[in-house]
Amino acid sequence: MSKSLLKSASPLKGIKSKLLGEHAVRVITNACFGLLVIAVVSLTVIAVTYQPPDPWLQPSRFMSKIFTSVENATYQKDGAILITGEDVPDILIPGSDTAPKAISQSDVQAAEEAVLSKALDGVCDPNVEGKAINCSDPGVMIAIEKVNLEKFPDIESFEYRTPVQGSDERECDIAWKFKPKKDNSKRMYKDYRRYKLQLEASCAYTVLEVGDWHSGKKARPHKFHGVAVNDKIPAQTEAPSNFRKGKYLYYSRGGDYCKGMSQFQWSLLCALGEAQYLNRTFVLDLDFCLSAANNPGHEDEKGKDFRFYFDFEHLMEATSVIEQKQFLKEWTDWNNRHSADQIPSKVISDFKVSPMQLQGEDSSILWRTFELPEPDNYWYRVCEGEAEKVIQRPWSALWKSKRLMNIVNSICGSLGWDFDSIHVVRGQKAQNKELWPNLEADTSPSSLLEKLKDKIQELRNVYIATNELQPGYFDELKASYKVFVLEDFKDLWAPGSEWYNETTALTNGQPVEFDGHMRAEVDSEMFMRGKKHIETFGQLTSDCKDGVNTCNYS
Structure with missing residues (x-):
């Protein structure tokens, strides 16, 4: 090759290298920009679709992970139950009192x-x-x-x-x-x-x-302290001037209404946490909407009572709350009678106004409204961001309904507190062969009988927590065990029962349905109280809890 050609090749090579370098930079820049766009879109989608942690009922060994993990919760899709303060060990609840000493x-x-x-x-x-x-x-x-x-x-x-x-x-x-x-x-x-x-x-x-x-x-005790249900709304005994001097935190109804129990609880605890942080009385709406997700076969049902599901008496003892109707009446009555001395209130329409920004607010009533489109009208958004580091959700203040827990203890008492429990998931999952190909066969009575013979001693009391609705479905197991399901104890919520009389006292005599969430809650509590616990997924079937190829059993 001639020297001239060599000389000419040299600058061409340099230009080519330069062009390749610029092209590479452009490719890398475009790729990075594309990744940035994807990240932004993903974060936007997450923000819009975000749901709060789903703390389903789990054994105590999992309690340290309940706020971030649901890996062992087979009740998630079939009778979802919440963790409340009574399920959480004292070590996870700052400031909890020492337990009373049992008789030894x-x-x-x-x-x-x-x-x-x-x-x-x-x-x-x-x-x-x-x-x-x-x-x-x-x-x-x-x-x-x-x-x-x-x-x-x-x-x-x-x-x-x-x-x-x-x-x-x-x-x-x-x-x-x-x-x-x-x-x-x-x-x-x-x-x-x-x-x-x-x-x-x-x-x-x-x-x-x-x-x-x-x-x-x-x-039988008529007034046995700590036992009888006493969750009536307290009558107004204080002078109106004391109401005027009070400090209140009032949340208008937001997008959480008629959402699942887990989101309701997550949001309510945020609101209660903010009220405690601001040293204010929280205004509680007892009008509850039960989501269809927690009551299979029903639409969202408004007009339920908070006290059907949660212990209002304990909540009043654990933190400062006032019932919403009573609050609104007293607020209106004062303003109508004292036109020159209206109760000062401040409306906060944006959840981004943090609790820390409201610390120095002197208004008697802080009124948070939630009128933005979802998800910006969810109560729990108040506790996100920097507020998450400051607001402590008062888990110990929220307990399950004493009425439901009395049913649980009645069943345990009927079984002499000596029984094993199994959880049998069927329902829609058993019918979906694409995601759960073996579940229906694995939970058939004959299959259960074969699997349980090496797990539970013969003639033991066995409580079956299940969403199977067919009467007598588990009768075949009675050849080897004393089998019980929730429906065997229906007298505990039938007309004339203690539960029936106490719930109708809250509804002016209108009968209350023992709904799907109540059933799932009792079933779940009974399952946890068995001496042995046999789960469907991981023990009774090879199918995965969330469908094929999702198994993550430890």
Whole structure:
């Protein structure tokens, strides 16, 4: 090749390199810009479609992850249940009070020794068998406490009332408080049972027979502190001037209304957290809308009562709240009577106005309105961004309805607090062979019987939490187990039941449906209280909880 050609090739090569370099820069720049556009679009989509964490009911070992993970929650699509403050260990609830001390075996033994040490020789007739029992004798209570510790190892007993005479002279009825050992809350429940006793020559009492759940009707407490449901709206007792001096946080109804239970709770706890942060009384609307997502076979249903699902009595004790209708009435009454001294209020229409910006606001009423399009009209948006680091959601203030939990404890009591539980998911999932090809067959009675024989001892009490609606579907399992489903206990919410009477008292006598969410909540609580827990996904079927190729079992 000639030198001239070499000389000419050299600058061409340089130009080509330069062009290639510029092209590469353009390609990289365009690629980066494209990635930026995709990121912006993705973030926009996430912001629009974002839903709050779904804290479904899970075993206690998963509680540390409940706010960010739902990986073990098989109730997510089939009877969704919320985690509330009573499900969360104290370590996760800052400032929670120390739990009351349960009565222990050593406590009973010490009391027994003290009582027997006072007995004098000859006090007890050697021929005492068959004689009447003095139910007020301290030894009677000691004998009952001792037998309860032995018979009900899965519950903790606390306060016993003085025993009273039962239906005959050898029976004593007694009321007492208790809580399941697996229950993390401070809530107490009631039982009143009948015990048949015998006085021994040693002056000690022996329990010969323990009655069934709530069998001791003569000891049924009419006002047993911490047990009876008392969630009526408090009557106005303060002078109007005290209302005028109050500080309130009022949230207008937003896009959360008629959304699922998880979003409702996430939003409500945000609002309660802001009220606590600002040291204000929160205005609570008891008019609740149950989403169709939580009540299969129904449309969204307005006009429900908050107290059907949550413990309003405990909420009033745990934080400062006022019922919305009462608040609006008192606000209107004051302004109508004092035209020259209207109650000062401030309207906040943008959720981006943070709680920190409102700290120095002196208005008696801070009124947040939520009139923007979704998702900017969701209450929980107030607690996003910087506010998330400041606002503490008061989980300990929100408990499940005591009425529903009383049904759970009634069922547990009927089973002697001694049962295993299985969760059988069927419904629409079992019909969808594309996503769950094996579920229907794997949850058939014959298949369940085969799978359970190595997991649960024969003749055990077995509670089945399920969305299967066909009556008698699990009867085949009765050949090996004592099988129970929720519908076996329908008398607990039937007309005339305690639950029925208490709920209709909130509705001026109108019957209340025992709806899908209530059923799922009771089922879920029963499942968690079994001694053994057998889940559908990961234990009864090879199908994945969220459809094919989504298994992530640890």
